[in-house]
Every structure is written in structure tokens, then in C-alpha cells.
Amino acid sequence: MVLDNTYDARPVQQETAVGAGAQVLVLSLLGSAFGMGTAGWLTGLAFAFATWAVLSRALHRSRLPSFGPANRVTLGRAVLVGGVTALVADSFRSAPPVSLLVGLTAVALILDGVDGRVARRTGTSSPLGARFDMEVDAFLILVLSVYVAMDLGPWVLLIGGMRYGFVAAARLWPWLTAPLPPSTARKTVAALQGVLLLLAGADLLPRTANAGVVLLALGLLVWSFGRDVLGLRRTTRLRDGARADALRELVAQ
Known part of the structure; x- marks a missing residue:
């Protein structure tokens, strides 16, 4: 019996290419709507290329049979x-239409609650899909924090940079990469970040109120990340202690 180990990545790669094309179309519409400058074009195109490149590589490594709804x-x-x-x-050049x-x-932000439901209803949930969703969320929060920071100050960047700081810290302390248990509180806090930053950036409230909204976010x-870090540290210590006990029992035999 001969096993077919071939994998045709072209169908899923074509969908990422369509996404890159849609990104260029959106940039063109924005450019024609209010005359977007060079910085906006270059940043948008860089984002499109990076998304296509990273997603294409991840899809090829995961060997998904289809991209999925x-x-x-x-x-x-x-x-x-x-x-x-x-x-x-x-x-940074001129204020865009708010x-x-x-x-x-x-x-x-609204669609953020759609993709997960679609994945569950169609039975197409995957680690890649969950990671893709998380990375899009994290980058949007980073971009919104940059926008709000232009008015309230650089301290707002702590919101957008916290997740990336956590990833960087995990390279020094590998125990931070341990899987976290599901948490409704964590999901709620993550969802609120985009909503609160959008509220602060919408220019609907006085500046002091906006600062209060961002401080709340x-x-x-900080509470959510702190709770997770403490939980991971506690789990690691318990696991290491159990391993040490087992090793001592093995040596004593």
C-alpha cells in the first residue's frame, strides 16, 4: 500500500492572495476618498505583504486541506x-476622517465575535485559526493604542505593547509558554480593549474622560496578564515539585 503524502497548498494560498488583493483595493478606496499620503500607502502595503507572507507560511506548515469559512x-x-x-x-501627516x-x-471589532462562532458551527476550528484570530486582535489593539497615544501620551502604548512584551518575556522564561486554561474573564478583558480604545479615539468625550477610559482599559x-502570569508560575512550581518528589522516590527505591 502506497501512502499519498503530497499536499497541494495552492487552494489555500490563492485565498491569501485574494486577501492581499482586497487589501490593495481597500487602500485604493481610502486613497481616493481623502487623499492618503505616502506613509499611509507604504504602511498599508507593508501590512498586506506581511500578512500574506506570514499566513501563507503558516498555512503551508499546518497543511490545512482548505482555508475554511x-x-x-x-x-x-x-x-x-x-x-x-x-x-x-x-x-502623523494629517488627521484622517474620524x-x-x-x-x-x-x-x-464586531466581526471578532463572528469568526469563532462560524468555526464552531462548521466544525472548522483549528490551532492556526485561533492564532490567526488572536494576532489580528493584538495588532488592532496596538494600532489603536498608537492612535490614542498621539493625544493622551506614550503611556497608552503599554496597552498595545503588553501582549508583545509577554511574548518577548516568554523567550527568557519558557514557563510562560505553558497553555492557559480557558477563561471568560480573559476573553472579556481582551474584547474590552478594542472597544475602550475606540471610544477614546472617537473624539466623543472630553480629554479627561478619554484618559479615564484608557486607564480603565x-x-x-494589567490585572488579566498579572493573573495569568501568577497562575502559570504557580502551575510550573507545582509541576516541578511533583517531578522532584517523583525523582526522590525513584532514587530511594
Whole structure:
């Protein structure tokens, strides 16, 4: 019996290419709508290329037979996040229409609750899909924190950079890479980050109120990360202690 170990990555690769094309289309529409500058174009195109390259490599390594409907929703969100990224980059030159920025971000945040449900209902959940969803969320929060920081100060960047700081810390302390148990509180805090940053960036409240909203978001995030770090540390110590006890019993025999 001969096993077929071949894997045709072209179908899923074509979908990532469509996503990159959609990103260019969104950038073109934004450019024609308010005359986006060079910084916005370059940042948006860089985001499109990076998303296509990283996602294509991840899909090839995971050997998924199809892209799946949930990943298509997440890819659509990534396209919207690319548009938001371009607008924020261009805002260093001139302020973009707040309604446009808020509209794109709001749709991206709403769709964040869709891809997971689609994955569960269609039975297409996968580690790659979960990671793709998480990375899109994290980058959107980073971009929004950059936008809000232009008004409230660089301390807001702590919100967008906390997840990436956690990833960097895990390289020094591998115990941080241990899987975390499911947590409704963690998911709620993560979802609130985008909503609260969008509220602060929508220019609807006085500056002092915006600062209070962002401080609330930062406080919730510090609590969530702190709880997870302490939990991982406690689990690691218990596991290491159990291994040490088992080794002592083995030596004593």
C-alpha cells in the first residue's frame, strides 16, 4: 500500500492572495476618498505583504486541506485592520476622517465575535485559526493604542505593547509558554480593549474622560496578564515539585 503524502497548498494560498488583493483595493478606496499620503500607502502595503507572507507560511506548515469559512472572516477582519493601520500611519501627516476610522474599526471589532462562532458551527476550528484570530486582535489593539497615544501620551502604548512584551518575556522564561486554561474573564478583558480604545479615539468625550477610559482599559489588562502570569508560575512550581518528589522516590527505591 502506497501512502499519498503530497499536499497541494495552492487552494489555500490563492485565498491569501485574494486577501492581499482586497487589501490593495481597500487602500485604493481610502486613497481616493481623502487623499492618503505616502506613509499611509507604504504602511498599508507593508501590512498586506506581511500578512500574506506570514499566513501563507503558516498555512503551508499546518497543511490545512482548505482555508475554511472562519478563516475567511478573520482574513476580512485583517483587511479592515490594514485599512485602520494605513489611516493611523497617515494621521502623523494629517488627521484622517474620524468617522471613517471609527467605522472600519467598529466593523473589525464586531466581526471578532463572528469568526469563532462560524468555526464552531462548521466544525472548522483549528490551532492556526485561533492564532490567526488572536494576532489580528493584538495588532488592532496596538494600532489603536498608537492612535490614542498621539493625544493622551506614550503611556497608552503599554496597552498595545503588553501582549508583545509577554511574548518577548516568554523567550527568557519558557514557563510562560505553558497553555492557559480557558477563561471568560480573559476573553472579556481582551474584547474590552478594542472597544475602550475606540471610544477614546472617537473624539466623543472630553480629554479627561478619554484618559479615564484608557486607564480603565490598562488596569483591566494589567490585572488579566498579572493573573495569568501568577497562575502559570504557580502551575510550573507545582509541576516541578511533583517531578522532584517523583525523582526522590525513584532514587530511594
